[in-house]
Amino acid sequence: MSSTHRFAAHLEWTGAASGPVRDYEGYSREYRVDIEGKPSLRGSAAPPFRGSPELHNPEDLLVASLSACHCLSYLALCARAGIVVLSYEDDASGVMAFDRTAKVMKFSEVMLRPRVRIAAGADVDKARALHETAHHECFIANSVNFPVRNEPLVTLATLEG
Structure with a gap:
Protein backbone atom coordinates (compact mmCIF):
# COMPACT_ATOMS: atom_id res chain seq x y z
CA MET A 1 0.00 0.00 0.00
CA SER A 2 1.25 3.47 -0.86
CA ALA A 8 -10.53 15.36 -3.81
CA ALA A 9 -13.84 17.15 -3.59
CA HIS A 10 -15.50 19.87 -5.62
CA LEU A 11 -17.53 22.44 -3.68
CA GLU A 12 -19.99 24.83 -5.30
CA TRP A 13 -21.83 27.57 -3.44
CA THR A 14 -25.38 26.86 -4.58
CA GLY A 15 -26.75 29.73 -2.49
CA ALA A 16 -25.87 32.03 -5.37
CA ALA A 17 -29.21 31.03 -6.93
CA SER A 18 -30.88 32.98 -4.08
CA GLY A 19 -28.84 36.09 -4.81
CA PRO A 20 -25.36 37.49 -4.35
CA VAL A 21 -23.56 38.14 -1.07
CA ARG A 22 -24.36 41.73 -0.18
CA ASP A 23 -24.43 41.65 3.61
CA TYR A 24 -23.82 39.08 6.35
CA GLU A 25 -27.45 38.55 7.26
CA GLY A 26 -28.93 38.13 3.81
CA TYR A 27 -27.07 35.53 1.79
CA SER A 28 -27.72 31.80 1.50
CA ARG A 29 -25.17 29.52 3.13
CA GLU A 30 -26.05 26.49 1.00
CA TYR A 31 -23.39 24.57 -0.88
CA ARG A 32 -22.98 21.26 -2.66
CA VAL A 33 -20.01 18.92 -2.44
CA ASP A 34 -19.35 16.55 -5.31
CA ILE A 35 -16.92 13.66 -4.99
CA GLU A 36 -16.37 11.61 -8.11
CA GLY A 37 -18.53 8.49 -8.26
CA LYS A 38 -20.55 9.36 -5.13
CA PRO A 39 -23.88 11.09 -4.44
CA SER A 40 -23.73 14.84 -3.98
CA LEU A 41 -23.84 16.18 -0.44
CA ARG A 42 -25.91 19.28 0.26
CA GLY A 43 -24.71 21.44 3.10
CA SER A 44 -25.04 24.74 4.84
CA ALA A 45 -23.63 26.62 7.78
CA ALA A 46 -24.68 25.46 11.24
CA PRO A 47 -27.85 27.16 12.54
CA PRO A 48 -25.92 29.45 14.96
CA PHE A 49 -24.17 30.86 11.89
CA ARG A 50 -27.37 31.51 9.93
CA GLY A 51 -27.40 28.16 8.18
CA SER A 52 -30.15 25.69 7.44
CA PRO A 53 -30.90 23.19 10.22
CA GLU A 54 -32.08 20.65 7.61
CA LEU A 55 -28.71 20.38 5.88
CA HIS A 56 -25.37 18.93 6.92
CA ASN A 57 -22.85 21.45 8.20
CA PRO A 58 -19.05 21.27 8.45
CA GLU A 59 -19.12 20.96 12.23
CA ASP A 60 -21.49 17.96 12.17
CA LEU A 61 -19.43 16.38 9.41
CA LEU A 62 -16.21 16.76 11.41
CA VAL A 63 -17.75 15.00 14.42
CA ALA A 64 -19.20 12.31 12.14
CA SER A 65 -15.81 11.83 10.42
CA LEU A 66 -14.08 11.27 13.75
CA SER A 67 -16.78 8.81 14.82
CA ALA A 68 -16.68 6.89 11.54
CA CYS A 69 -12.88 6.75 11.47
CA HIS A 70 -12.76 5.35 15.02
CA CYS A 71 -15.45 2.80 14.15
CA LEU A 72 -13.66 1.59 11.03
CA SER A 73 -10.28 1.46 12.79
CA TYR A 74 -11.81 -0.48 15.68
CA LEU A 75 -13.65 -2.98 13.47
CA ALA A 76 -10.46 -3.67 11.51
CA LEU A 77 -8.53 -4.29 14.73
CA CYS A 78 -11.24 -6.61 16.06
CA ALA A 79 -11.28 -8.56 12.79
CA ARG A 80 -7.52 -9.02 12.96
CA ALA A 81 -7.70 -10.03 16.65
CA GLY A 82 -10.48 -12.56 16.07
CA ILE A 83 -13.07 -10.64 18.12
CA VAL A 84 -16.52 -11.04 16.60
CA VAL A 85 -18.38 -7.72 16.73
CA LEU A 86 -22.16 -8.06 16.56
CA SER A 87 -23.09 -4.38 16.78
CA TYR A 88 -21.47 -0.97 17.05
CA GLU A 89 -23.09 2.41 17.76
CA ASP A 90 -21.62 5.73 18.77
CA ASP A 91 -23.17 8.88 20.20
CA ALA A 92 -20.43 11.35 19.32
CA SER A 93 -20.46 15.01 20.28
CA GLY A 94 -18.14 17.96 19.89
CA VAL A 95 -17.61 21.22 21.73
CA MET A 96 -16.76 24.35 19.78
CA ALA A 97 -16.04 27.61 21.57
CA PHE A 98 -14.28 30.92 21.15
CA ASP A 99 -10.57 30.66 22.03
CA ARG A 100 -9.76 34.02 23.64
CA THR A 101 -6.00 33.51 23.27
CA ALA A 102 -6.05 32.70 19.55
CA LYS A 103 -9.14 34.89 18.99
CA VAL A 104 -10.84 32.24 16.84
CA MET A 105 -13.80 29.91 17.12
CA LYS A 106 -12.60 26.31 17.19
CA PHE A 107 -13.30 22.82 18.46
CA SER A 108 -11.96 22.21 21.96
CA GLU A 109 -12.78 18.49 22.03
CA VAL A 110 -14.84 15.67 20.59
CA MET A 111 -16.19 12.85 22.73
CA LEU A 112 -16.93 9.44 21.23
CA ARG A 113 -19.17 7.05 23.15
CA PRO A 114 -19.00 3.77 21.22
CA ARG A 115 -21.33 0.98 22.37
CA VAL A 116 -20.10 -2.38 21.13
CA ARG A 117 -21.62 -5.83 21.51
CA ILE A 118 -19.29 -8.75 20.94
CA ALA A 119 -19.99 -12.47 20.56
CA ALA A 120 -20.36 -14.67 23.64
CA GLY A 121 -17.00 -16.05 24.71
CA ALA A 122 -14.96 -13.19 23.21
CA ASP A 123 -12.27 -11.43 25.25
CA VAL A 124 -14.00 -8.32 26.67
CA ASP A 125 -10.78 -6.84 28.09
CA LYS A 126 -9.04 -7.16 24.72
CA ALA A 127 -12.08 -5.64 22.97
CA ARG A 128 -11.96 -2.67 25.37
CA ALA A 129 -8.21 -2.22 24.90
CA LEU A 130 -8.59 -2.15 21.12
CA HIS A 131 -10.48 1.15 21.46
CA GLU A 132 -7.27 2.82 22.61
CA THR A 133 -5.36 1.29 19.69
CA ALA A 134 -8.13 2.40 17.31
CA HIS A 135 -7.83 5.92 18.65
CA HIS A 136 -4.10 5.98 17.91
CA GLU A 137 -4.64 4.54 14.42
CA CYS A 138 -7.56 6.78 13.39
CA PHE A 139 -6.38 8.92 10.46
CA ILE A 140 -8.83 11.71 11.20
CA ALA A 141 -8.12 11.91 14.95
CA ASN A 142 -4.42 12.06 14.12
CA SER A 143 -5.12 15.06 11.88
CA VAL A 144 -6.92 17.38 14.31
CA ASN A 145 -5.39 19.68 16.91
CA PHE A 146 -7.86 19.07 19.74
CA PRO A 147 -8.46 16.09 22.02
CA VAL A 148 -10.65 13.26 20.75
CA ARG A 149 -11.73 11.27 23.78
CA ASN A 150 -13.66 8.04 23.94
CA GLU A 151 -15.73 6.34 26.57
CA PRO A 152 -16.36 2.88 25.12
CA LEU A 153 -18.81 0.38 26.51
CA VAL A 154 -18.22 -3.22 25.44
CA THR A 155 -20.83 -5.82 26.29
CA LEU A 156 -20.85 -9.55 25.75
CA ALA A 157 -23.76 -11.17 23.94
CA THR A 158 -25.55 -13.94 25.76
CA LEU A 159 -25.35 -17.44 24.42
CA GLU A 160 -28.93 -17.02 23.15
CA GLY A 161 -28.05 -13.99 21.03
Whole structure:
Protein backbone atom coordinates (compact mmCIF):
# COMPACT_ATOMS: atom_id res chain seq x y z
CA MET A 1 0.00 0.00 0.00
CA SER A 2 1.25 3.47 -0.86
CA SER A 3 2.19 5.79 2.00
CA THR A 4 0.49 8.73 0.26
CA HIS A 5 -3.21 8.91 -0.56
CA ARG A 6 -5.04 11.78 -2.20
CA PHE A 7 -8.65 12.77 -1.79
CA ALA A 8 -10.53 15.36 -3.81
CA ALA A 9 -13.84 17.15 -3.59
CA HIS A 10 -15.50 19.87 -5.62
CA LEU A 11 -17.53 22.44 -3.68
CA GLU A 12 -19.99 24.83 -5.30
CA TRP A 13 -21.83 27.57 -3.44
CA THR A 14 -25.38 26.86 -4.58
CA GLY A 15 -26.75 29.73 -2.49
CA ALA A 16 -25.87 32.03 -5.37
CA ALA A 17 -29.21 31.03 -6.93
CA SER A 18 -30.88 32.98 -4.08
CA GLY A 19 -28.84 36.09 -4.81
CA PRO A 20 -25.36 37.49 -4.35
CA VAL A 21 -23.56 38.14 -1.07
CA ARG A 22 -24.36 41.73 -0.18
CA ASP A 23 -24.43 41.65 3.61
CA TYR A 24 -23.82 39.08 6.35
CA GLU A 25 -27.45 38.55 7.26
CA GLY A 26 -28.93 38.13 3.81
CA TYR A 27 -27.07 35.53 1.79
CA SER A 28 -27.72 31.80 1.50
CA ARG A 29 -25.17 29.52 3.13
CA GLU A 30 -26.05 26.49 1.00
CA TYR A 31 -23.39 24.57 -0.88
CA ARG A 32 -22.98 21.26 -2.66
CA VAL A 33 -20.01 18.92 -2.44
CA ASP A 34 -19.35 16.55 -5.31
CA ILE A 35 -16.92 13.66 -4.99
CA GLU A 36 -16.37 11.61 -8.11
CA GLY A 37 -18.53 8.49 -8.26
CA LYS A 38 -20.55 9.36 -5.13
CA PRO A 39 -23.88 11.09 -4.44
CA SER A 40 -23.73 14.84 -3.98
CA LEU A 41 -23.84 16.18 -0.44
CA ARG A 42 -25.91 19.28 0.26
CA GLY A 43 -24.71 21.44 3.10
CA SER A 44 -25.04 24.74 4.84
CA ALA A 45 -23.63 26.62 7.78
CA ALA A 46 -24.68 25.46 11.24
CA PRO A 47 -27.85 27.16 12.54
CA PRO A 48 -25.92 29.45 14.96
CA PHE A 49 -24.17 30.86 11.89
CA ARG A 50 -27.37 31.51 9.93
CA GLY A 51 -27.40 28.16 8.18
CA SER A 52 -30.15 25.69 7.44
CA PRO A 53 -30.90 23.19 10.22
CA GLU A 54 -32.08 20.65 7.61
CA LEU A 55 -28.71 20.38 5.88
CA HIS A 56 -25.37 18.93 6.92
CA ASN A 57 -22.85 21.45 8.20
CA PRO A 58 -19.05 21.27 8.45
CA GLU A 59 -19.12 20.96 12.23
CA ASP A 60 -21.49 17.96 12.17
CA LEU A 61 -19.43 16.38 9.41
CA LEU A 62 -16.21 16.76 11.41
CA VAL A 63 -17.75 15.00 14.42
CA ALA A 64 -19.20 12.31 12.14
CA SER A 65 -15.81 11.83 10.42
CA LEU A 66 -14.08 11.27 13.75
CA SER A 67 -16.78 8.81 14.82
CA ALA A 68 -16.68 6.89 11.54
CA CYS A 69 -12.88 6.75 11.47
CA HIS A 70 -12.76 5.35 15.02
CA CYS A 71 -15.45 2.80 14.15
CA LEU A 72 -13.66 1.59 11.03
CA SER A 73 -10.28 1.46 12.79
CA TYR A 74 -11.81 -0.48 15.68
CA LEU A 75 -13.65 -2.98 13.47
CA ALA A 76 -10.46 -3.67 11.51
CA LEU A 77 -8.53 -4.29 14.73
CA CYS A 78 -11.24 -6.61 16.06
CA ALA A 79 -11.28 -8.56 12.79
CA ARG A 80 -7.52 -9.02 12.96
CA ALA A 81 -7.70 -10.03 16.65
CA GLY A 82 -10.48 -12.56 16.07
CA ILE A 83 -13.07 -10.64 18.12
CA VAL A 84 -16.52 -11.04 16.60
CA VAL A 85 -18.38 -7.72 16.73
CA LEU A 86 -22.16 -8.06 16.56
CA SER A 87 -23.09 -4.38 16.78
CA TYR A 88 -21.47 -0.97 17.05
CA GLU A 89 -23.09 2.41 17.76
CA ASP A 90 -21.62 5.73 18.77
CA ASP A 91 -23.17 8.88 20.20
CA ALA A 92 -20.43 11.35 19.32
CA SER A 93 -20.46 15.01 20.28
CA GLY A 94 -18.14 17.96 19.89
CA VAL A 95 -17.61 21.22 21.73
CA MET A 96 -16.76 24.35 19.78
CA ALA A 97 -16.04 27.61 21.57
CA PHE A 98 -14.28 30.92 21.15
CA ASP A 99 -10.57 30.66 22.03
CA ARG A 100 -9.76 34.02 23.64
CA THR A 101 -6.00 33.51 23.27
CA ALA A 102 -6.05 32.70 19.55
CA LYS A 103 -9.14 34.89 18.99
CA VAL A 104 -10.84 32.24 16.84
CA MET A 105 -13.80 29.91 17.12
CA LYS A 106 -12.60 26.31 17.19
CA PHE A 107 -13.30 22.82 18.46
CA SER A 108 -11.96 22.21 21.96
CA GLU A 109 -12.78 18.49 22.03
CA VAL A 110 -14.84 15.67 20.59
CA MET A 111 -16.19 12.85 22.73
CA LEU A 112 -16.93 9.44 21.23
CA ARG A 113 -19.17 7.05 23.15
CA PRO A 114 -19.00 3.77 21.22
CA ARG A 115 -21.33 0.98 22.37
CA VAL A 116 -20.10 -2.38 21.13
CA ARG A 117 -21.62 -5.83 21.51
CA ILE A 118 -19.29 -8.75 20.94
CA ALA A 119 -19.99 -12.47 20.56
CA ALA A 120 -20.36 -14.67 23.64
CA GLY A 121 -17.00 -16.05 24.71
CA ALA A 122 -14.96 -13.19 23.21
CA ASP A 123 -12.27 -11.43 25.25
CA VAL A 124 -14.00 -8.32 26.67
CA ASP A 125 -10.78 -6.84 28.09
CA LYS A 126 -9.04 -7.16 24.72
CA ALA A 127 -12.08 -5.64 22.97
CA ARG A 128 -11.96 -2.67 25.37
CA ALA A 129 -8.21 -2.22 24.90
CA LEU A 130 -8.59 -2.15 21.12
CA HIS A 131 -10.48 1.15 21.46
CA GLU A 132 -7.27 2.82 22.61
CA THR A 133 -5.36 1.29 19.69
CA ALA A 134 -8.13 2.40 17.31
CA HIS A 135 -7.83 5.92 18.65
CA HIS A 136 -4.10 5.98 17.91
CA GLU A 137 -4.64 4.54 14.42
CA CYS A 138 -7.56 6.78 13.39
CA PHE A 139 -6.38 8.92 10.46
CA ILE A 140 -8.83 11.71 11.20
CA ALA A 141 -8.12 11.91 14.95
CA ASN A 142 -4.42 12.06 14.12
CA SER A 143 -5.12 15.06 11.88
CA VAL A 144 -6.92 17.38 14.31
CA ASN A 145 -5.39 19.68 16.91
CA PHE A 146 -7.86 19.07 19.74
CA PRO A 147 -8.46 16.09 22.02
CA VAL A 148 -10.65 13.26 20.75
CA ARG A 149 -11.73 11.27 23.78
CA ASN A 150 -13.66 8.04 23.94
CA GLU A 151 -15.73 6.34 26.57
CA PRO A 152 -16.36 2.88 25.12
CA LEU A 153 -18.81 0.38 26.51
CA VAL A 154 -18.22 -3.22 25.44
CA THR A 155 -20.83 -5.82 26.29
CA LEU A 156 -20.85 -9.55 25.75
CA ALA A 157 -23.76 -11.17 23.94
CA THR A 158 -25.55 -13.94 25.76
CA LEU A 159 -25.35 -17.44 24.42
CA GLU A 160 -28.93 -17.02 23.15
CA GLY A 161 -28.05 -13.99 21.03
